[in-house]
Amino acid sequence: MIISAATYLKKYKPPTRFWVASMLFMACLLNYMMKVNFSINLVAMVEPTSNDSTPLPDYGQRYNWSQHDQANLLGAYFYGYLITSVPGGILAERFGGKTVAGATLAASAILTVLTPLSASLGMGAVFAVRFVIGLLGGATYPSCHNIISQWAPPDEKGKFVAALMGGTFGTVITLPLSAVIVESMGWNWAFYISGIFSFAICIIWFLVVADTPAKHKHISIDEQKYIEISLGENLSKKRKWPPFLKLLTSLPFIALLLLHYGNMWGLTFLITAAPKFLSEVLKFQLAKAGFLSSLPHLARLLLAFGFGAVADLIRRKSWLQTTKLRKSFCLFSHIIPGLFLILLGLVGRDPYVCVTIITLSLGFNGAASVTNLQNSQDLAPNYAGTLYGVINLFGTTPGFFSPLVVASFTHDENTLEQWKYVFFVGSAVYITPALFFMIFGTAAVQPWNFDKKNDDKTIELETGQTVAPENKQTVPK
Structure with missing residues (x-):
């Protein structure tokens, strides 16, 4: 018997927590996309350090940054990332994982789009942009863990935590896609496209995700109660300072x-x-x-x-x-x-x-x-x-x-x-x-x-x- 798409979706509609887990996957994917895209884009941004006289492909303006300069630029993200790993979790527990992860990812997307502009201003500006993207990126995973603690029934935590492997998938797809964009459109578009895509997903994030089931506008009462009862008495509604x-x-x-x-x-x-x-x-x-x-x-x-x-x-x-x-x-x-x-x-x-x-x-x-x-x-x-x-x-x-x-x-x-x-x-x-x-x-x-x-x-x-x-x-x- 053939049933309409509307009837099928109504009968087999995935639970709200499925969409929350899917957005956790995407958040981690975006985190890694904006983390690793610079490493391949940088190759097309700089003058070669060898004496090879072979004409270079025209991928856009190239900068005379030494190997030491390039190493510092690649490390800038991680310097920032280290600083916010712990504060990111505290902020998520006090203000909600949805807000912290969504806001930091959206800000990272904007800075990714601005990276070509920063390059035209000098290496120091690029370092500053990458450092701030790292600061923002350090809050993503702790915020996602905060959301999991509020949304995942105990016998579904394995799948929820596995959704954080979106970062691994982000690594897999970003490097080849960035290479294709660089070769076809230039390195600046590799930043523009990844930044615009990330910002668009952030908009969906704010529409789909809520800090807790009780705060979600479209969750069914049955699903909300199921999650809350399954989590038992181990979660507090108070915002407390970590011991x-x-x-x-x-x-x-x-x-x-x-x-x-x-x-x-x-x-x-x-x-x-x-x-x-x-x-x-x-x-x-x-x-x-x-x-x-x-x-x-x-x-x-x-x-x-x-x-x-x-x-x-x-x-x-x-x-x-x-x-x-x-x-x-x-x-x-x-x-x-x-x-x-x-x-x-x-x-x-x-x-x-x-x-x-x-x-x-x-x-x-x-x-x-x-x-x-x-x-x-x-x-x-x-x-x-x-x-x-x-x-x-x-x-x-x-x-x-x-x-x-x-x-x-x-x-x-x-x-x-x-x-x-x-x-x-x-x-x-x-x-x-x-x-x-x-x-x-x-x-x-x-x-x-x-x-x-x-x-x-x-x-x-x-x-x-x-x-x-x-x-x-x-x-x-």
Whole structure:
């Protein structure tokens, strides 16, 4: 029987939280689009530093910026990003994740459009623009975690957190699309198009997203009540200052911090050091390999949703208590990827074997959507944005430290033998935090999530449920 589109949509209309999760995916995509587009556009913006006399393509005006200048411009974003990781979470908890994420993304889009103008004013102006875009970008992920804490039922958090992999997809599509725009229209249009597109999505963001289900104009009463009841008594309507002292001295939080650091070290290492190994040691130009260059990122994106869906099913069926679920999935998110690094050091002789190992390692790391990327939601739903901001602040530092480790081992010789030890160190930093988390980590809501008067009133059961003794209400965790 054929039914009309209107009847179909009315009968099979996705819940409002589906659209919220979709916009979280897009927010992270935009964040990375405006983060990485500069790296490829910069190549077309500068004069070459070599003595090659080959005529250059006309992609627009070129600037005489040295390699040192270019390095500073590329780093400007990250200097700003580090500053706002923690404040971004605090702002989201006080003013709402919708407002903070939407406003910062919209401002970043405007600055992206203004980047060509800043280039005409000088390198200092470009540095300032990129620095401010980084300041704004640092608030995106903590704000998204704040929204997840308000919108995601416990047995759907895996899929919600996997939506944050929109940043991975943003990386995959931005580099080739920017290259096409630069070659066909010039580098200035690569900024204009990405900025205009991002601003348009921000308008949709403000129309679709709300800080909480209760504030959404179009959500059904049934869905609102379902979300609110499923989240139970762990969320407070009060805007409170994060208890930093209790947070930073909490062993479960320290276990999460180390777990996230290990994840970011492995992720950064595979994205930066492994391609360097392929290029300099095995003489394989991954950038020319087309699909192969994006395959590891696609594997991580797809498997993140897969692992998230499996974890949600396990919680829905109550097959594992939540803490055991988090710890067991560390096998996939950290330990197996770390073992692949050891394998890379032992058998990394053929470029295509290396690409396969890197793809498998990053793919399994998609399970981070169940472990370190979700555990902040467990420990303190009221401060999920702040917790993620803190762990992400420390998690950004491998971007600085990982290259130093590579340099220390390859200072005298850049051979397979030296790189073997580089991979072993990377594996240890990947695996050790996972073992620590398996001992000291937990998914139980911490007492410092509540006001003093509510401390110790919520505990985790072995079934993965949460009990609030004050009103004897049991809600799914």
